Amino acid sequence: METFASGDLVLDVVDGGPADGEVVVLLHGFPQDASAWDLVTPHLHEAGLRTLAPHQRGYSPGARPRRARDYRLPDLVGDVLALLDAAGVQRAHVVGHDWGGGVAWALAQGHPERVASLVVLSTPHLDALRWALRRGDQARRSWYVLGLQLPVVPEVLLARMLRRGDLRRTGLPEECCRRYAARLGRPALLRGPVNWYRAPLRRAGRRGNRPAGVPRPAGSRTVTVPTTYLWGNRDPFLGRAAAERTAEHVTGHYLFLEVDAGHWLPERQAELVARAVIERAGVAGPCDTGATHLR
Numbered sequence: 001m002e003t004f005a006s007g008d009l010v011l012d013v014v015d016g017g018p019a020d021g022e023v024v025v026l027l028h029g030f031p032q033d034a035s036a037w038d039l040v041t042p043h044l045h046e047a048g049l050r051t052l053a054p055h056q057r058g059y060s061p062g063a064r065p066r067r068a069r070d071y072r073l074p075d076l077v078g079d080v081l082a083l084l085d086a087a088g089v090q091r092a093h094v095v096g097h098d099w100g101g102g103v104a105w106a107l108a109q110g111h112p113e114r115v116a117s118l119v120v121l122s123t124p125h126l127d128a129l130r131w132a133l134r135r136g137d138q139a140r141r142s143w144y145v146l147g148l149q150l151p152v153v154p155e156v157l158l159a160r161m162l163r164r165g166d167l168r169r170t171g172l173p174e175e176c177c178r179r180y181a182a183r184l185g186r187p188a189l190l191r192g193p194v195n196w197y198r199a200p201l202r203r204a205g206r207r208g209n210r211p212a213g214v215p216r217p218a219g220s221r222t223v224t225v226p227t228t229y230l231w232g233n234r235d236p237f238l239g240r241a242a243a244e245r246t247a248e249h250v251t252g253h254y255l256f257l258e259v260d261a262g263h264w265l266p267e268r269q270a271e272l273v274a275r276a277v278i279e280r281a282g283v284a285g286p287c288d289t290g291a292t293h294l295r
Contacts, residue, residue, distance in 0.1 A: 003062070004054075004086035006079040010062035013083060014053040017045035022116070023089045024277060025080060026053040028266075029098020029123075030193050031162060031180050033059050036097065036266045043274030049093070049281065054083055056100065058192025059183065066191060068198040076103045076196075077110060084114055093281045095273075097121040097266050099196055108223045117280045118227040121265040121273060122235055124242035125249040127221065132242035141237055148197040155187035155194055170236055171262035226253040228280045230273065232261035255280075 001015045014034045024044055028036045034053035041051045057063045057071060057079050065071075080103060084092055093116050096104030101123030108115045124132070132138035148154045161167070162181040168174060184190050227250045231243040247254060257276065261269050 001087060004083050006063070006082035009057065009065070011057065011060040011079060012055040016041055017050040018048055019050060021048045021050035022281060023087065023092040024049050024051050024281065025083065025092045025094045026051055027080065027094070027096035027100030027103050028056060029100045030196060031184050032098070033180065033183050035179055039270035040266055040274045043271060044277060047278045049278070052083060052087060054079070058195060064192045068195040068202050071192070071195040071199040073102065073106050077107050080107055081111065081114065090114065091116040093117045093277065095119045095277055096123065098123055102126060105223065108225050108227070109221070112224050115225045118223065118225050119230070119277050119280050120227070121230045122232065122238055122263055124238060125223070125246040127249050128242040128245040131245055132239065136239060136241045138239050138242055141239055145197055148194055149201055155190040158190050158194065159185055159187045171268065172264050173267055176267050221249070223250045224252045226280060228255045228257065228276050230257045230259055230265055230276060232259050232263060232265060234261060235263045237263055
């Protein structure tokens with residue numbers, strides 16, 4: 001499949017690997033697209049897994065609603081459910097990085113019957129992130145979320161930053177900087193991706209006391225599916241406090257892998273990511289919660 005519908009939107013998807021393999025859904029973050037997984041998917045295909053990597057809402061040309069409220073977390077989760085339905089898949093292994101990790105956590109919480117296993121890269125459980133925003137240095141790391149609430153200006157500045165390749169300073173490889181800039185290097189194309197950051201605060205404004213940039217997903221407050229969480233200890237955006245607290249929000253079999261790396265794990269640690277996905281896909285059922293630190 002190359003596209004799928006979610007309501008009135010049409011999203012592009014990269015479908016690869018053996019057609020009869022167990023399905024792995026790969027959810028990218030900002031300012032990535034489905035190509036963030038290009039170095040990961042060959043390993044998954046070799047292991048017999050089929051991969052579905054959507055260009056998510058705001059990134060696909062046919063799925064760029066203009067209103068911030070159209071990027072609420074339930075809508076983003078709904079896009080993944082629509083992908084599974086279109087592919088005829090009842091349960092999939094779900095992998096998410098950055099904002100895609102937030103969607104993956106929410107999907108596993110609200111719809112565990114659709115998630116065979118979960119691998120999240122970089123992004124802690126959203127409740128752990130809320131907790132950390134009130135303590136330690138996470139609020140300092142997340143300062144940019146407030147700046148993204150301004151109209152127009154963030155899109156103009158981010159487009160300029162992408163074209164200049166400024167994300168190289170955060171560890172993103174040069175070729176990825178060029179590729180992501182080719183998709184999002186104009187202000188008009190960044191409105192949807194920036195709205196991912198605006199939507200949670202707009203909800204917070206209506207409901208009162210939500211921390212900036214962290215939506216509250218519906219469904220169970222814990223994750224019951226087998227879960228692996230990889231966190232880079234040199235990540236400039238997401239700190240240790242939330243990473244370590246994530247364990248409190250998972251009741252299924254849990255592995256925490258601390259990696260000597262930065263934020264861009266799909267691009268920089270592709271073999272490690274693939275190995276974590278393959279190993280997690282082999283978990284048959286729940287067992288005692290554990291934690292592992294990989295350095």
